[in-house]
Amino acid sequence: MVRARFSSALKKLSKRVVEKTLPNGLKVRLYPDSTIPVFSYQTFFNVGSRNERPGITGISHLFEHMMFNGSKKFGPGQFDKKLESQGGHSNAYTSFDMTVYYDNAASEALETVIDLESDRMRSLLITNKTLETERQVVLEERSMRVDNDIMGMMDEELSALVWKAHPYRWPIIGYAGDIAAISREDCLDFFRTYYAPNNATLFVAGDIDVEATFRLLKKYYGKIPSGPPLPPVVDAEPPQRGERRAEIHFPAQAPYVMVAWRGPQVTHEDNLVLDVLQFVLGVGHSSRLVRSLVFEKEVAVSVSVHWAWRINPGSFVVAMELRPGVSPKEAERMLYEEVDSVLQNGIQKKELEKAVNNLSIQVLESFSTYQGCAQSLGCYEMYWGSWREGMKLLSRYAAIGQQAVQECAQRYLKAELRNVVTLLPTEQGEI
Amino acid sequence: MKPSSKLLPIRLPAVEKLNLGNGLPVRVMKRGLVPLTSVRLVIRLGSGVCPPGKSGIGGLMWQLLRRGTKHKTAQELMELIETLGVDLEMGARADCSVVSAAFPTPFLGDFLALLTEMLCEPALNEEEFERLRKRTMARLVNDLDDPATLISRAWARGFWGTHPYGFNPSGSCKDLANICRQDVEEYYRRQVGPKISRLYIAGDVSTKEVLALCEKTLGTWVQGPETPQQMPPFEWRPQGDGVLLAHKPEQTQVQFRLGAKGIPKGHPAVFPLAVVGTLLGGMFTSRLVNAVRVKRGLSYHAGCYWDQKAVAGAFVASSFTKPETAEALAEVVLSEIETLQKKGPTPSELAAVKQYLCGCFPMAIQTNDAFLASLADIELHGLPENWIGQYRDNVLAVDMKQARAAARDYLATDNRLLVFSGDADALAPRLARFGPIRRMELSEIS
Numbered sequence: 001m002v003r004a005r006f007s008s009a010l011k012k013l014s015k016r017v018v019e020k021t022l023p024n025g026l027k028v029r030l031y032p033d034s035t036i037p038v039f040s041y042q043t044f045f046n047v048g049s050r051n052e053r054p055g056i057t058g059i060s061h062l063f064e065h066m067m068f069n070g071s072k073k074f075g076p077g078q079f080d081k082k083l084e085s086q087g088g089h090s091n092a093y094t095s096f097d098m099t100v101y102y103d104n105a106a107s108e109a110l111e112t113v114i115d116l117e118s119d120r121m122r123s124l125l126i127t128n129k130t131l132e133t134e135r136q137v138v139l140e141e142r143s144m145r146v147d148n149d150i151m152g153m154m155d156e157e158l159s160a161l162v163w164k165a166h167p168y169r170w171p172i173i174g175y176a177g178d179i180a181a182i183s184r185e186d187c188l189d190f191f192r193t194y195y196a197p198n199n200a201t202l203f204v205a206g207d208i209d210v211e212a213t214f215r216l217l218k219k220y221y222g223k224i225p226s227g228p229p230l231p232p233v234v235d236a237e238p239p240q241r242g243e244r245r246a247e248i249h250f251p252a253q254a255p256y257v258m259v260a261w262r263g264p265q266v267t268h269e270d271n272l273v274l275d276v277l278q279f280v281l282g283v284g285h286s287s288r289l290v291r292s293l294v295f296e297k298e299v300a301v302s303v304s305v306h307w308a309w310r311i312n313p314g315s316f317v318v319a320m321e322l323r324p325g326v327s328p329k330e331a332e333r334m335l336y337e338e339v340d341s342v343l344q345n346g347i348q349k350k351e352l353e354k355a356v357n358n359l360s361i362q363v364l365e366s367f368s369t370y371q372g373c374a375q376s377l378g379c380y381e382m383y384w385g386s387w388r389e390g391m392k393l394l395s396r397y398a399a400i401g402q403q404a405v406q407e408c409a410q411r412y413l414k415a416e417l418r419n420v421v422t423l424l425p426t427e428q429g430e431i
Numbered sequence: 432m433k434p435s436s437k438l439l440p441i442r443l444p445a446v447e448k449l450n451l452g453n454g455l456p457v458r459v460m461k462r463g464l465v466p467l468t469s470v471r472l473v474i475r476l477g478s479g480v481c482p483p484g485k486s487g488i489g490g491l492m493w494q495l496l497r498r499g500t501k502h503k504t505a506q507e508l509m510e511l512i513e514t515l516g517v518d519l520e521m522g523a524r525a526d527c528s529v530v531s532a533a534f535p536t537p538f539l540g541d542f543l544a545l546l547t548e549m550l551c552e553p554a555l556n557e558e559e560f561e562r563l564r565k566r567t568m569a570r571l572v573n574d575l576d577d578p579a580t581l582i583s584r585a586w587a588r589g590f591w592g593t594h595p596y597g598f599n600p601s602g603s604c605k606d607l608a609n610i611c612r613q614d615v616e617e618y619y620r621r622q623v624g625p626k627i628s629r630l631y632i633a634g635d636v637s638t639k640e641v642l643a644l645c646e647k648t649l650g651t652w653v654q655g656p657e658t659p660q661q662m663p664p665f666e667w668r669p670q671g672d673g674v675l676l677a678h679k680p681e682q683t684q685v686q687f688r689l690g691a692k693g694i695p696k697g698h699p700a701v702f703p704l705a706v707v708g709t710l711l712g713g714m715f716t717s718r719l720v721n722a723v724r725v726k727r728g729l730s731y732h733a734g735c736y737w738d739q740k741a742v743a744g745a746f747v748a749s750s751f752t753k754p755e756t757a758e759a760l761a762e763v764v765l766s767e768i769e770t771l772q773k774k775g776p777t778p779s780e781l782a783a784v785k786q787y788l789c790g791c792f793p794m795a796i797q798t799n800d801a802f803l804a805s806l807a808d809i810e811l812h813g814l815p816e817n818w819i820g821q822y823r824d825n826v827l828a829v830d831m832k833q834a835r836a837a838a839r840d841y842l843a844t845d846n847r848l849l850v851f852s853g854d855a856d857a858l859a860p861r862l863a864r865f866g867p868i869r870r871m872e873l874s875e876i877s
Contacts (some may be wrong), residue, residue, distance in 0.1 A: 009466050036793040037439035048582060077725065080715045087790015089714065091646035106790035107439055137726030143684045144751060148578050180720060207439075251681045253572045285497070286509035295505070298562060301569045323569040354514040358651045361516040361535060364465045369797045373464075 003356075006158050006364050009396050013367055014391045017377065018210050024226045025198025028217055029387060031373055039111050039371050040207030040370040041103045042376045043121075046201075047194035048097040049172045049314060050233050058174015059182050061094040062138050063190050067101065068092075069130040069223055072123035076130060079116055086112050094172055097311045098382045104371055108209040111216055118220035121195060126187045135179060140171045143395035151319060153248060154258045154421050161244045161419040162260050165236040196227025202389075203378045206370035235312050237262075240417050248423045254301070254324040256423040257332055260317045261412050266309040266383045272396050273408040278307040279355035280317065281338070286354070288338050289318065299323060299331045309383055315419075318414060328422045330351065339413050346406035356397045363393050438823050441793050446806070447638040451650040455625035456808065459638045459645075462799060468539050468634025469799035472530040472546070473807045475627040475659035477741075479595020481618075485610050487567065487602015489523035492615050492623075494563045497521060499554035517542055518612035523600050525716030525809055526662065526741040528623075533800060536635045543648040551652050555619065560612040565840075568604045571877045578679070578751070582686035582852045584876045585677040587846050589869075590690040590745055594665050604877050624655015631807055633799040648672070665743035667692050672866035673848050678855035679875065685757040685853035686749075689764060691843040692738050693744030694810035701739075702825045703837035708737050710772055710784040714746060715780075718767045721751055729760050740758070741812060746841065754853055758861045761851075765844050772842040789823040 019029045049060050070076035081089055088105025103113045112404065144151040156171045163169035173179075213310060264270045282289045282305025293300040299322060300315075306317040322331050366376040380390030444460040463469075481488045481616070497519070498505040512519055517534040534542055548809060574580045584599055591597030603608075630649060632641055693701060712719035712735030723733035735748040752760045776784070796802045796819065809818045851858060855870050862868060 001538050005466050005537065006535070013465075033464070036441060036797060038790070038797075054645065077716070077721075081783070084714050084716050084787045085779075087786045087793055089787070091715075094710040102793055104791070106786075106793075109790065133728040137724055137731050140684070140729070140752060143753065144578075148682055150576055150685045177852060179870065252576050253570070254576075265591060284509065284513040286506055286513050291509075293686045294566065295562060298565065301573055302489070321573060323566075324572055350514065354510070357514060357516040357535075361467070365467060365533070368463060368465050368467065369794070371794070 001341055003275070003360065003394065003398060006360055009364060010391055010394060013373075014147055014388065015052050015211075017387065020214060022197065022218060022221060024222070024224055025196075026221050027201040028214070029201065029203050029377060029381070030208060030210050030213055031377065032208050032210050032267055033205065033370070034155075034207045037107045038172065038209050039107060039110060039204055039208050040371065041105070041117065042203045042374040043101045044201045044203065044380065044382055045194060046199045046230070047099055048095050049170065049174070050096050050167045051194065052170070053323045055178060056182055057170040057178040058138070058160065058172070059186060059190055060099055061173050062134060062179060062182055063187055064094045064099050064124055065134040065138060065215065066187055067124065069134065070125040071120040072125065073119045074116060076125070079120065080113060081422045083109070088113065096168055096172060097293055100375070100378065102371065102374070110208060110213065114147060114216050114220045118224065120327070121197065121221070122224045124195070126191070128184050131184055131187065135182070138173065138179055139176060139213050142176060142179065145173060146171060150250070150252055150423060153250070154256060154319075154423055157246050157248055158258050158260050158290070158317070158419060158421045161246055161421065162262060163237055166239060166312060167233070168310070168312065168314070172344045173204060192227065194230070197221060197224050198226040199362070201381055203277055203374040205374040205377070233312070237313070242416055244339055244419045246421045247327060248421065249426045250423055252423060252425045253425060255322045255326065255328045255425060257320045257322065257328050257335075258317060258421045259332070259335065259418050260315040260419045263307065263316045263412050265313050266311060270408050270411065271309060272393070273400055273404050274307045274412070275359055276352065276355040276397070276400055276405050277409055278305045278316070279307045280351045283355075283358065288342070290336055293320065293331065293334055297334055299326045299334060311383065326422070328424070332420070336415070339409070342406065342409045343413065346402055347400060350358060352400070352402050352405065356400065359397050360394050363390070365429055435718070438789060438827075441820070442579075443820055444633070445712045447539065447642065449642060451625070451646050453653050454627045454648055455628055455630055455649055455652065456644050457632070457642060459632045459636065459641045460483055461636055463635055466536050466635045467533055468536045468636055469533045469803055470531065470542065470546075470633065471631040471800070471803040471807055473629050473631070473811060474528040474623055474721055475811065476523065476528045476622050477526045477595065478528075478600035478661055479525065479598050479662065480599070480622065480660045482614070484606055485614060486606040488610055488614060489528060489558075490601045491563060491567060491610060492619050493521040493523060493528060494567070495555055495560055496549050496553050496619070498559040498563065499556055500548045501552040501554055502548065505559055508549070512542075512545055515541055519526070519797060522723050525596055531800060539632075539636065539641065540602040540644050543644055547648040547652060550623070550649075553619070555596070555612065555616050556628040557612050559759055560615060564607055564610065567601055568607050571599070571601060571604055575679070575873050575877055578682055578684065578686050578852060581677060581679060581876065582850060585675060585852060585871055586636060586688040586690055586850045588748070588871070588876065589673075589850055591665070591677040592668075595662065596665065596740060596743065621655060622660070625649070626655060626657050627659040629807065629810060633803050655827060658689060662742045667743070672845060674862055674866045674868045675848060675850040676855045676859060676862065676868055677850065677852035677871045679852050679873065680854040680856070682853045683754070684751050684779040685754050685851055685858065686751045687757065687764070688850040689748040689847055690850065691746045691847040692811060694738045694739060694841065695742055695744045697814055698739070698744070700837050700841065703829050703833040704737055706781065706784050706826065706829045706834055707771070707776065707838045708735055708746075709778050709788060710776055711735055711767065713785070714787055714789050716783070718771060719748065719750075719764060721761050722767050725758065727759075729756050729763065729764065733764070746843070747765055754857060755852060757853065761862070768842050769844045771838050772844065773839075775831070775838045778831065779780065780836055781829075781831055785826050787822070787828065788826045792822055793824045812837055
């Protein structure tokens with residue numbers, strides 16, 4: 001009954017989406033709903049840290065900051081000033097695969113938002129002065145997210161183990177030395193290559209009039225020229241031929257362990273099966289790893305499992321925050337026991353049901369706000385080429401069987417394909 | 432396009448109100464874009480209400496209630512709840528305890544039955560208690576490696592002192608060591624019950640059916656106090672111009688907080704202060720973001736807010752930077768506060784911030800969870816019933832005179848506490864100019 005109700009709700013939602021493509025290649029998807037007098041306007045650019053190369057790591061993210069520093073019509077500081085004074089706010093995020101700019105605002109501000117967004121896509125200003133200031137801001141952001149964050153520093157080390165050739169090897173925010181060296185010319189080149197309308201998709205959800213919105217979009221974006229085809233991202237990752245390990249020595253209160261296995265790309269049929277496996281192993285108090293390592297064996301304060309969709313093959317990660325004094329080796333052994341149990345005995349029917357229920361709720365919950373709605377539709381489009389693919393998620397999750405989960409685990413979670421980073425606490429000053 | 436001269440209306444749901452037979456007030460409303468329902472049970476029991484030397488007992492109790500009932504083991508209970516897809520939070524906050532959950536609407540009856548079992552027939556098992564206590568103590572220690580958590584704890588300790596608002600809701604290692612299972616059971620029986628609670632439900636529901644379900648389930652919950660314990664008043668002691676330095680030498684980024692006297696919930700100046708606080712540090716074009724991030728590149732973040740609690744409040748500004756610019760950061764923040772205090776906002780700033788707050792407000796209450804949280808806050812603190820409906824009008828009504836008076840009277844650059852975390856040995860000489868330094872070791876925070 002619940003699944004039928006969810007499917008019907010998604011079907012109803014998807015019928016509202018209206019889509020068009022402007023002659024310059026800009027794709028537009030509108031989701032009108034007037035429950036509250038606001039809208040979320042999101043521009044998805046098909047560029048992330050996977051499009052970078054050594055020497056300019058972090059440019060996608062640094063460039064995201066530069067997008068808020070003025071364009072031809074609205075000079076430095078004007079973007080947010082104009083938007084906020086009309087009842088809106090904006091922000092952006094960069095991932096491995098995409099860069100997304102969003103503006104949430106009162107319904108009356110729609111034309112202002114379209115004017116602001118189209119202006120920076122058409123004629124961004126990049127000055128040495130603003131670049132220098134943003135560089136310092138980004139270096140502080142990196143210091144917060146990586147250098148002073150245990151999981152952040154471990155994740156950076158782990159990615160460098162999992163990938164030897166693919167750009168997923170470096171952190172989205174980039175290495176400090178590269179951030180310091182990125183030039184204005186690098187930024188201009190990046191803008192010309194990736195920020196053209198034919199590399200963007202707009203999602204607008206909320207209190208909008210569809211026809212009026214299309215008219216405005218045509219008026220403001222219509223004359224922005226298309227850009228050249230994108231340079232391809234080469235996935236030259238060689239096969240892994242054995243376990244890889246690294247250690248971090250840091251004056252922490254307790255040890256930490258992160259283990260990763262390479263997985264498939266988002267479009268692979270195993271992608272959604274790994275979503276299920278993620279829930280079975282590590283989401284919720286009753287999941288296998290939380291129950292065993294946190295509550296029964298009491299070696300970990302927390303355990304989490306991350307399987308994130310990626311355009312190129314991603315990684316399935318288990319992170320363990322151990323109790324002070326616990327042996328990381330012992331915790332690792334206990335972790336592998338649980339993983340082996342799935343490989344050998346599979347999962348129970350009730351575990352599958354629990355995972356599928358929760359995954360379905362996640363899909364539906366994302367549509368409970370206009371921001372979530374535009375974001376979900378946008379991500380589906382970026383990963384699968386069409387937002388409609390996301391509307392099939394409920395039936396796809398429901399079709400996954402216990403055996404498929406076991407076989408999928410056997411394919412990816414092999415002992416010889418582990419990548420392990422251990423953080424060992426040291427005294428201050430000790431190396 | 433739609434006119435921009437006046438605010439577009441927000442349609443608010445009709446709220447059905449009644450009291451169950453056991454005295455538990457229930458508020459039910461039909462709303463939301465998707466077939467999910469949110470439940471919020473608010474108990475007037477703040478985390479600071481605890482026997483002397485037993486801080487954290489409330490947090491421990493809420494964790495223990497999830498770990499099994501008289502009929503189900505912890506694993507069985509959690510499996511059932513998680514199979515329903517319930518995202519369950521239970522915990523103690525400064526002025527109340529909250530149980531919140533969101534799940535598919537058809538599971539409402541199942542969830543209410545499980546919640547009732549957890550509240551009426553908890554196992555309160557010794558073994559589970561010991562596990563949770565040890566885990567919480569380990570968590571308190573591990574959290575010292577998180578710079579934002581560390582500075583928040585140091586700030587709370589420094590600002591609120593020995594008032595219950597200064598207690599960490601999770602307690603301290605020292606206090607947790609003093610708590611036994613019987614303490615938790617006694618606390619649960621004496622302090623938690625329907626007569627000091629309220630239940631809120633919003634979603635794709637039929638209010639009549641929901642009320643019947645509530646009577647059948649939580650209507651059977653009978654225990655606890657007749658009235659809530661009152662939070663002791665907070666006696667504001669001028670801080671002088673103190674500097675608190677939490678020693679964490681391996682941090683390569685200094686965290687910074689400024690604390691000064693604020694306002695409690697329901698204060699008459701709340702709207703002028705919301706306007707002043709937002710333009711100082713609550714939006715991207717705020718003065719602090721502009722001065723710290725845009726102009727100087729000192730930090731990724733700078734902001735401020737009014738931390739309003741039932742009997743007192745604080746003004747808090749926060750940021751972080753590299754060790755060599757910690758002094759410059761504090762100077763800039765103090766200077767911006769002082770300028771706004773002395774000169775007030777400009778007319779264009781005032782107009783912009785009011786528009787900003789009004790435009791963003793509908794988004795802040797869009798989810799069922801957020802709407803229920805606002806509604807519960809209104810009732811908990813005795814705010815006007817039409818608070819949500821009138822919010823934007825009240826913001827728009829703030830004029831320049833009120834904004835200037837609010838800035839002048841409530842922003843303070845003296846009698847403030849500055850808190851930094853980082854290498855105290857290296858920072859102390861440079862920060863001494865801001866006032867007498869008190870060094871805080873990690874052992875005082877865990």
